[in-house]
Amino acid sequence: MMGWTTLLLALREIRRNLMRSFLTVLGIVIGVAAVVTMVTLGNGATQSVSDQISSLGSNLLMLRPGQRMGPGSSSGAPNFKAEDAEAIKTQVGSLKAVAPTVSRTSVVVVGTKNWATSITGSNSDYFTSGNWTLEDGRYFSATEERAGKAVCVIGATVRKELFEAHSPVGDTMRIKQFSCEVIGVLAAKGQSAMGRDQDDTVVMPLRTVQRRLTGKQDVNTILISMQDGASTEQVTNQLTVLMRERRKLSDNEDDDFSIRDTKEIAQTLSGAIGTMTALLGAVAAVSLLVGGIGIMNIMLVSVTERTREIGIRLAIGALEKEVLMQFLTEAVVLSAFGGLVGLLLAAIACYGLASVLSLPFLFSPSINLLAFGFSAAIGVIFGYVPARRAAQLDPIEALRHE
Amino acid sequence: MNDASITVEPDALIQLAGITKTYGRGQAEFQALKGVDLSIRQGEFVAIMGPSGSGKSTAMNILGCLDTPTSGAYLFEGVHVENLSRDQRALLRRNYLGFVFQGFNLLARTTAQENVELPLLYRGETAEARHEIGMAALRSVGLEEWAHHTSSELSGGQQQRVAIARAIVTNPKVLLADEPTGNLDSKRGHEIMELLVGMNRDHGITILMVTHEPDIAAYAKRVVHFVDGEIAHDNENGGTA
Numbered sequence: 001m002m003g004w005t006t007l008l009l010a011l012r013e014i015r016r017n018l019m020r021s022f023l024t025v026l027g028i029v030i031g032v033a034a035v036v037t038m039v040t041l042g043n044g045a046t047q048s049v050s051d052q053i054s055s056l057g058s059n060l061l062m063l064r065p066g067q068r069m070g071p072g073s074s075s076g077a078p079n080f081k082a083e084d085a086e087a088i089k090t091q092v093g094s095l096k097a098v099a100p101t102v103s104r105t106s107v108v109v110v111g112t113k114n115w116a117t118s119i120t121g122s123n124s125d126y127f128t129s130g131n132w133t134l135e136d137g138r139y140f141s142a143t144e145e146r147a148g149k150a151v152c153v154i155g156a157t158v159r160k161e162l163f164e165a166h167s168p169v170g171d172t173m174r175i176k177q178f179s180c181e182v183i184g185v186l187a188a189k190g191q192s193a194m195g196r197d198q199d200d201t202v203v204m205p206l207r208t209v210q211r212r213l214t215g216k217q218d219v220n221t222i223l224i225s226m227q228d229g230a231s232t233e234q235v236t237n238q239l240t241v242l243m244r245e246r247r248k249l250s251d252n253e254d255d256d257f258s259i260r261d262t263k264e265i266a267q268t269l270s271g272a273i274g275t276m277t278a279l280l281g282a283v284a285a286v287s288l289l290v291g292g293i294g295i296m297n298i299m300l301v302s303v304t305e306r307t308r309e310i311g312i313r314l315a316i317g318a319l320e321k322e323v324l325m326q327f328l329t330e331a332v333v334l335s336a337f338g339g340l341v342g343l344l345l346a347a348i349a350c351y352g353l354a355s356v357l358s359l360p361f362l363f364s365p366s367i368n369l370l371a372f373g374f375s376a377a378i379g380v381i382f383g384y385v386p387a388r389r390a391a392q393l394d395p396i397e398a399l400r401h402e
Numbered sequence: 403m404n405d406a407s408i409t410v411e412p413d414a415l416i417q418l419a420g421i422t423k424t425y426g427r428g429q430a431e432f433q434a435l436k437g438v439d440l441s442i443r444q445g446e447f448v449a450i451m452g453p454s455g456s457g458k459s460t461a462m463n464i465l466g467c468l469d470t471p472t473s474g475a476y477l478f479e480g481v482h483v484e485n486l487s488r489d490q491r492a493l494l495r496r497n498y499l500g501f502v503f504q505g506f507n508l509l510a511r512t513t514a515q516e517n518v519e520l521p522l523l524y525r526g527e528t529a530e531a532r533h534e535i536g537m538a539a540l541r542s543v544g545l546e547e548w549a550h551h552t553s554s555e556l557s558g559g560q561q562q563r564v565a566i567a568r569a570i571v572t573n574p575k576v577l578l579a580d581e582p583t584g585n586l587d588s589k590r591g592h593e594i595m596e597l598l599v600g601m602n603r604d605h606g607i608t609i610l611m612v613t614h615e616p617d618i619a620a621y622a623k624r625v626v627h628f629v630d631g632e633i634a635h636d637n638e639n640g641g642t643a
Contacts, residue, residue: 312508
């Protein structure tokens with residue numbers, strides 16, 4: 001008997017028992033749909049995180065006082081000064097921008113509206129290192145930086161909260177005891193990887209913030225943007241040597257500052273999401289396995305229910321392997337079909353969930369193929385036991401079966 | 403198992419020699435057949451009779467190559483069937499035997515045509531050949547117009563006709579009928595018997611039929627009586643005692 005005939009026999013049997021066939025494949029459908037949806041959404045989440053990290057700025061290093069490891073160690077470490085940033089700019093090679101920053105949270109008032117936001121003092125390099133672009137107005141000039149003038153560039157959220165539809169450029173905002181002229185509006189960047197609204201910000205010259213808000217010469221973080229193709233390791237080493245020298249650390253002292261790489265943060269986060277994806281995928285794979293056991297269960301019931309039919313086939317002269325192949329083919333056709341339906345369902349679910357969770361929908365051919373192959377394999381594995389039982393029935397007993 | 407003492411009869415289609423069949427073991431041991439010798443020639447119509455437990459069904463299963471004897475020799479056209487494997491016996495059934503059962507045993511939710519074509523499917527015939535031969539077989543039992551009806555849409559007599567069409571569709575040498583009229587009223591029963599007699603007469607198909615009804619056995623040319631696992635009488639011309 002040819003393979004085609006076997007397939008025909010199997011298809012006939014499936015058609016003859018549509019309801020049972022549907023219930024049989026339900027487990028596989030759900031299993032495949034779950035696995036593919038989990039992995040696809042996980043990939044989307046990973047992609048979205050790396051997109052957000054790159055929106056922080058590419059090739060960005062963050063220099064902070066204190067060690068990032070060890071509890072409470074940062075408290076004792078002295079802050080940087082604006083001069084540290086100058087020294088870095090002149091003494092470390094392959095750099096594009098060096099932005100000393102100091103941040104404070106403060107309430108900003110315009111007319112009758114007020115809004116608490118993060119106010120950052122820096123230089124114009126800040127916009128380069130953070131991959132910011134202007135939507136309106138201009139950045140502050142070197143003269144304004146040196147003079148510590150009360151000018152500010154505002155983020156999209158601040159603009160939305162405090163100003164009407166008209167351009168805020170030229171308007172003034174009140175921050176604590178001083179007024180400040182809005183000279184530019186930044187283009188929106190959206191949420192950061194950590195879920196912070198990056199557009200909820202006001203940027204002013206460093207000196208302005210130091211004089212009028214913090215009252216200190218301190219700098220919290222220095223953002224260092226490297227040129228494309230620069231070696232992170234080399235720059236980090238140079239920075240470390242320079243900062244140790246400037247902070248007068250002796251050889252036996254540990255660094256009292258830390259250098260973080262955005263790429264490193266991206267990798268850590270992507271790794272964490274990857275682990276989550278794998279975990280969820282594994283849970284979903286278990287449901288696929290349960291679906292396989294469901295197929296075996298129904299096929300076993302089906303063999304019992306169809307004992308007489310098997311007896312007729314055997315009496316007519318069906319070989320053991322022909323009966324085996326028929327039942328195995330039925331199981332494989334069912335599970336493969338279930339796999340296909342599962343993929344379809346997953347595509348719909350991913351499409352819907354991706355838009356709800358605002359994640360990108362990344363269709364992955366490999367996971368779809370893998371899940372489909374796995375579902376077909378489940379048909380072979382879990383279909384074999386019932387098929388063999390059917391094939392080995394005694395024709396006399398089978399014909400007598402009621 | 404191969405009994406060396408058997409005398410091969412050259413004109414016998416089927417020859418049983420010293421066939422025994424034992425079920426169970428030890429205390430529960432039960433000997434269904436206690437040494438049966440039987441020889442059937444091509445073209446015979448043999449009725450096998452006997453009370454229940456006489457071993458006639460066991461003998462039928464062995465004759466139909468569905469079961470193997472515990473000892474003794476079974477020659478089918480000179481081939482020792484008792485030595486054949488399960489699959490070899492399946493091939494023998496596929497190519498030389500046809501079965502008609504008391505309970506019809508058609509596939510449920512399957513049309514008459516598909517039922518009749520089933521043995522051809524296992525013989526690897528093409529779809530056109532299956533269709534042609536299958537329809538011819540249905541025509542020979544007078545059910546051509548019922549080809550597309552499923553078993554549940556047919557009467558008992560019609561179902562048995564479909565079963566006969568299925569049994570003869572492969573043009574077998576031997577047709578084994580196990581109580582073919584057992585589930586039918588006497589009118590339908592006699593119609594079925596006329597059909598079988600016609601198959602035997604016109605196509606020369608050898609028929610072995612188990613029955614317990616003397617008027618059904620009367621259609622056969624020869625009646626073999628089983629009692630307690632042995633052949634009690636073996637009469638020609640259906641002359642039941």
